[in-house]
Amino acid sequence: MTFSSYIKSWGVGIKSLATGMSISMMNFWRKPVTECYPENRHTLQMSDRFRAVLTMPHNANNEHKCTACGICQLSCPNDTIQVISKTEAAEDGKTKKVLDRHVYKLGQCTFCNLCVMTCPSGAIVFSQDFEQSVYTRSKLTLQLNQPGSVLEKKQA
Amino acid sequence: MEVKDITLQGKGTKDIEFKDNEYLEQYLQELRANGVNIFVEKLDMLINWGRGNSVWPLTFATSCCGIEFMSVGAARYDFARFGFEVTRSSPRQADVIVVAGTIVYKMAPVLKRLYDQMADPKYVVAMGSCAISGGPFVKSYHVVNNVCDIIPVDVYVPGCPPRPEALLYGLMQLQRKMKVENFLPDAQKAQKKIRKKLKEVEVKQ
């Protein structure tokens, strides 16, 4: 190392340190970018495509659209969904397969959206309610159809 | 103390409807049934206030969830607001281990050891589907399907990976759980018993 390069290294070093410090000082005066969850809970807008939990929408008469065909269960890559059906006597005397329980393991879901995409009747959708933490693991196994709900009648 | 009395510090926390209050209720009931006076209160409340607001996580991540965990630590979500930002790399100094990611057979002993190295009181958050149930890899030959088999879990945060807000919500749930703990030794003994019992109930389910 020559003497001149030694002197130069002082200059280069000090200059680079000063540049760095000026950048951090600039950021010091910037407004924080923090989004304050949970303070902003009321205004928090999730993208409508965000997938937080699978739900089965019910209408006002407690009816859903699931025909218990089981395609969602088949297309699920890791057995998150279990469609339990029962047979019921229909009005015209024939027996008919209807949904008993649509069991969904939230704690196992990978949110790949295959079930929603393949569902022929559009019975299930993902909702954006991400506040799902619990203390008990079994609470993460959800039943999507509400008690007493039935299949929505097709409009004639 | 009732479940409705458990409040967290900070604006906006009062009007969240927290999930799974049944567990806390059961917990309190069991505490009472075991003859622990949960009205030793004042001291306990002070201690729990301290503990609940100073949860230092262990820098531990195995996969994708770890990146979201880092996001929670970064500027946009900033868990420093809760006083959680002092992530410790040494398990001896950490209070909570956030199991962020898949735990496989080869990793299981390491996780167990990390947990054992932590000082009491210590907590575990299972973050994401992998830690809760094996998630996408539930059918794999090399993946532990439930972190509960290795270490006791306090809070489950579902998601794949859970978004940062969801993790913050999970950590608030943990804070709530901490608020009902007791400091006195005999209470702790009872607590351990209760935890075990509650876990057995869960396994049966």
Added chain:
Amino acid sequence: MDLQEKIASLLPSATIEQAQYLTISVAKNDLRKAAETLRHQLGFDILWSLTGMDWGTALGVVYHLASSAKPGEIVVLKTQAEDRENPMLHTVCDLWATAELNEREVYAMFGIRFINNPDMRKLLLNENWVGFPLRKDYNADPELNPLNLHSDEVSDLRPKLVEQADGTVKEEWDEIFTNKEYIVNIGPQHPATHGVLHFRVSLDGEAIKKVDPHLGYIHRGIERMCESLTYPQMLHLTDRLDYLSAHMNRHAICMCVENALQLEIPERVKYIRTLMDELTRIASHLLAWSCMCMDMGGLTAFIYGMRDREKILSIFDDTCGGRLITNYNIIGGVMADIKPGFQKQVKEFIPYMRKMLKEHNAIYTGNVIAKNRMTGIGHMSRELSINQVVSGPSGRASGFSSDMRKHRPYGAYDKVKFNEIMRTEGDTFARYSARLEEISASLDIIEQLIDNIPEGQSLVKTKAVIRLPEGEYMEWVEAARGAFGVYICSKGEKTPYRVKFRSTGMPLVAVVDEISRDEKIADLIAIGGSLDYVVPDIDR
């Protein structure tokens, strides 16, 4: 004389056919000769991927080769070992160094042992694992391999099979570390290993004498799982390989399946995928930059990088419905068309990022401490990077041109002008700055595409049950950490027969020992940051 004839004349005993790539099949005993001919006489110096196979009756290996002059022109070499009880093949790791770790993986997964490979420990699995998981007759009974919570001692003995002069094979053992060495375990739980990587490091004071990487702390058996999933179901696993290149990985597998089905993909989809790929690349490089800064102690720079990365994540959040794991590409297109606001968001992001890039350079790149810590440290020569097939920004920093966007254009990359970022220094600083330069290159690509997204469908209908025609397919994309390849072997079923993902990270770990020797512990951390491996991608 074209290549096929040339090979036929040099290797008369080989069967050569033209499938997706030129495929050369040789018998077990001709493997060495074929490999040596390809390597030395025909200049195939890149071993892109080494895939173990179980063809039911015989086990075997498939090698994907290319030459560094034309990394996109791939030739396949196949061989098989008939003996299922004690299968043995000759190693090729003296020809292509990258084979060493890959052969160890094949040993763990298929039980094929490689003669003359200096290290025949199982990669990814514990030494006492019963069975070979990727074999078709693997017994998955959990009783055989129970969950063990007791940590076993790490053994520093390694076996190897040495061929004697008379042709017989003898097993020998040697020690990696002597018991006089000061060995530090960095990982599996360590803040700077980017996941659960385990280095056993032998130290002399602060200086590193030797590094022995241990892998498999996040081996999830993805390849095995894929064999029992249908093609649409498989996709969600690729996102979780290298989660920072989730989009590209999924792009690769979608492309592989689409090409096998000969599905025509609309231009719009190609544009959207390319845009998303580039955004993912920026996000990934930003994270890499941030983490490297954090590893070197610059916590504030880490937060700045993460702050800018969040901008991209909100774009993903809006259009794809996921932040990190987006689940956006599907076979035949994308899951949902882009949101109306997408273009506006991206256009706002570009100038912002350019401005921030300047700041990042000012606060960190120019910093005298950082610069001195990076320049001249961890030098990787071009030969080493080719020999170990270190692709991506790390390889390009050493002068190894391996950009699949250039060499095998896919998506909309043939419609944009961009430069492959190349450097020649090969040190930590070169790798570091190559990443930052790639961010601006990606911004340029996005700028060219964002206003020209053609109208059209965003998804082509596919059959309800997808069956790939019988054959072998491999497609490549340039992921954030290098060339990522998906190999699918189909027997015409609705599930694949064998799937292999070419790990972009394994070569990065393989070179650590060589390039960090005689450097300091702090340098090992910086080197690791500059290589930017993602462990779940290595372990799969």
Added chain:
Amino acid sequence: MNLELRTLMQLIDEGLRANLPKFWAVAIECLSVGLALLAGYAVLAMLLIYVERKVCAWFQVRIGPNRVGPFGIFQTVADTLKMLLKEVIPINHVDRFLFYTAPFVVIAASMLTFAALPFAKGIQAIDFNIGVFYIMAISSISILGILLAGWSSNNKFSMIGAMRSGAQMISYELSVGLSLLAIVMLSGTMQLSTLVEQQADLWFIFQGHVPAFIAFVIYLIAGHAETNRGPFDLPEAESELTAGFHTEYSGIHFGFFYLAEYLNMFIIAGIAATVFLGGWQPLHIPGLDGFNYVMDFIPSFIWFLAKVFFLIFLSLWVRWTFPRLRIDQLLHLEWKYLMPLSLLNILIMAVLVVMGWHF
């Protein structure tokens, strides 16, 4: 109106002496001074941790603690409470005696240095005629604690951390000493109270202009390095050595290291303020009597704290901007840059003093 702390002290002193025998009065005073110092130490440490977390957050465009109390000011109270009640893990294979002594050595060393600082006019627990000497000697004891901690932990990371710390301390102690020496040459005294009094009209950094300023900067850098804080946090080096020398410490033992680290920052800033920036003396500019008169109204302890916190802010600014040095860079910086400069600086100072070129 007199806001000086000294008035309060005198009142207490007179009250005690009037009502008690002399021995008891002195005994009670000693005890209360000790307690006050301890309390001050603890409160300051907690305050500093809060300040650091908040300032760090602002540098990183975040908000920082805001839950416990208004703006999160009780954050560190909660931390302390938790830390006090956290389990101290007994560890096998450690050298028990040394392992458990180490944190106390560290905290005692910083306590002793802290006690010697002149906080305000007339508020100084001990005032040696070799005050500067004392501070330097005592503050370097804490390195012993770190070495002990690293060695006795029986952990390879800790060991490397301790060794780094040793190398660092030995090197930077020189620059610290030499830069203080420059001022001692200028003032001709080592007694802290005299040092401060001499700066009544003009602070030393102005009196000694160029060499004093150089000495000040060197002192800040070397002092910062002595506190083992980033970018000089090699012994701890989160990303390399997990937690360095205190990897194996848990609970309150770790808390001691943690507190001492912050207090050392205060001490370094306090010494710098005392020696270079006039201690508790207000800012006086010769010739501007009106200005000086106004400045005198601000109580001395406020002056002192203001200077100290300004210097602490500087140190935080540096801490949260730069990446960590590597061990060889650390030594280069000292032996190739700071040391020669300090020696040269002493020479300049000597010429300055001899020729009387100072103000």
